Amino acid sequence: MKLASLKNGSRDGVLVVVSRDLERAVPVPHVARTMQEAIERWTEVEPKLQEIYRDLCAGRMPAVVAFDAAQAESPLPRSFQWLDGSAYLSHVELVRQARGVEMAKELYKEPLMYQGDSEYFVGPRDPILAADEGWGIDLEGEVAVIVDDVPMQVTQEDAGKHIKLFMLVNDISLRHVIPAELNKGFGFLNGKGQTAFSPVAVTPDEFGSAWNGRKLDLSLTVHVNGRQLGQPKAGVDMYFDFPTLIAHATKTRPLGAGTVIGSGTISNHDRSNGFACLSEARALETVAKGAPSTSFMKFGDSVRIEMFDDDGRSIFGAIDQRIERYVPARAA
Structure with missing residues (x-):
């Protein structure tokens, strides 16, 4: 699975799942709004994110956007450590x-x-x-x-x-x-x-x-x-x-x-x-x-x-x- 944080004007960006070929992405606010939130709730959210990733890679995911690395933050825009x-x-x-x-x-x-x-x-x-x-x-x-x-x-x-x-x-x-x-x-x-x-x-x-x-x-x-x-x-x-x-x-x-x-x-x-x-x-x-x-x-x-x-x-x-x-x- 591949994850990214897109710039949205906030300090932490918005979490997206990215396709294996790095071409497409889908926001997942219903699962976790940010990467930090996802990692803190990993046991709960990882299976949901993996399912989205499989659907995205298989072309079964609607409402996707083109993934542009220039619009990406570092995956964790800031970290506690x-x-x-x-x-x-x-x-x-x-x-x-x-x-x-x-x-x-x-x-x-x-x-x-x-x-x-x-x-x-x-x-x-x-x-x-x-x-x-x-x-x-x-x-x-x-x-x-x-x-x-x-x-x-x-x-x-x-x-x-x-x-x-x-x-x-x-x-x-x-x-x-x-x-x-x-x-x-x-x-x-x-x-x-x-x-x-x-x-x-x-x-x-x-x-x-x-x-x-x-x-x-x-x-x-x-x-x-x-x-x-x-x-x-x-x-x-x-x-x-x-x-x-x-x-x-x-x-x-x-x-x-x-x-x-x-x-x-x-x-x-x-x-x-x-x-x-x-x-x-x-x-x-x-x-x-x-x-x-x-x-x-x-x-x-x-x-x-x-x-x-x-x-x-x-x-x-x-x-x-x-x-x-x-x-x-x-x-x-």
């Missing part, structure tokens, strides 16, 4: 190698995870706003899951049962802002810019054998300014799988329904697969040549993130964004 992990240690290893910093043993024992800004996710076709190109604007292509209520200290064996939906992510990092924040010894805040998610969220059953309950075995295709940056495999080199990330997040607290958990930048040890962020390309250049030649993104640059099934069909639709200068509104 956004937790982003760092599950692909090949990303961390390469970046640290370029900086001449060794990997601490603790990094192999439990995942890095930060709590990000979740009250204003931007839509998959909305611009990425930044005030200064000098901030080192970078994309991060990821996979994320939405969970229902998860108890504190859930086991890894039970954690996967709480995954209800998948999304793609563009988690913007401001690489020249982050170091100064980390040097303070208290994590980063301003170093993370706006975050966008794919046009639709997808239930696990849509992936067939590509989802084994722990990892999603598909490639993520990333383009910058129309040129492919990489096609790393999400199911390869994921050192901490999704149940592990969820269990880690519940070590000292429960998670509320609608919590979003990201995988971190998808990365492979096989560098021929390319990259899902610019910092990895720059790190590899630094290791090989002593200095990076790839630039971070500038105003007017574009980024496209997408995932395809084995038949070449887009699963989530594309995150397709441009970098734009943020201009503060003038006081009246």
Whole structure:
């Protein structure tokens, strides 16, 4: 099943069921008005939404509208909690190698995870706003899951049962802002810019054998300014799988329904697969040549993130964004 939130002037949009081919959609206010409402009542509403989805895909659903990703919010336009992990240690290893910093043993024992800004996710076709190109604007292509209520200290064996939906992510990092924040010894805040998610969220059953309950075995295709940056495999080199990330997040607290958990930048040890962020390309250049030649993104640059099934069909639709200068509104 595929779900989306269409823009309607409110903060949370309106929930729609989207056809498998991403061509058609039907609003479902009689089932759940918003994605947050649906995830909070998932046991009750999921069978009803699945029935609508089957009818929609079979052409039996009246009163449908054309699905336009440009009119979509992120599936959850805002969330009570956004937790982003760092599950692909090949990303961390390469970046640290370029900086001449060794990997601490603790990094192999439990995942890095930060709590990000979740009250204003931007839509998959909305611009990425930044005030200064000098901030080192970078994309991060990821996979994320939405969970229902998860108890504190859930086991890894039970954690996967709480995954209800998948999304793609563009988690913007401001690489020249982050170091100064980390040097303070208290994590980063301003170093993370706006975050966008794919046009639709997808239930696990849509992936067939590509989802084994722990990892999603598909490639993520990333383009910058129309040129492919990489096609790393999400199911390869994921050192901490999704149940592990969820269990880690519940070590000292429960998670509320609608919590979003990201995988971190998808990365492979096989560098021929390319990259899902610019910092990895720059790190590899630094290791090989002593200095990076790839630039971070500038105003007017574009980024496209997408995932395809084995038949070449887009699963989530594309995150397709441009970098734009943020201009503060003038006081009246």
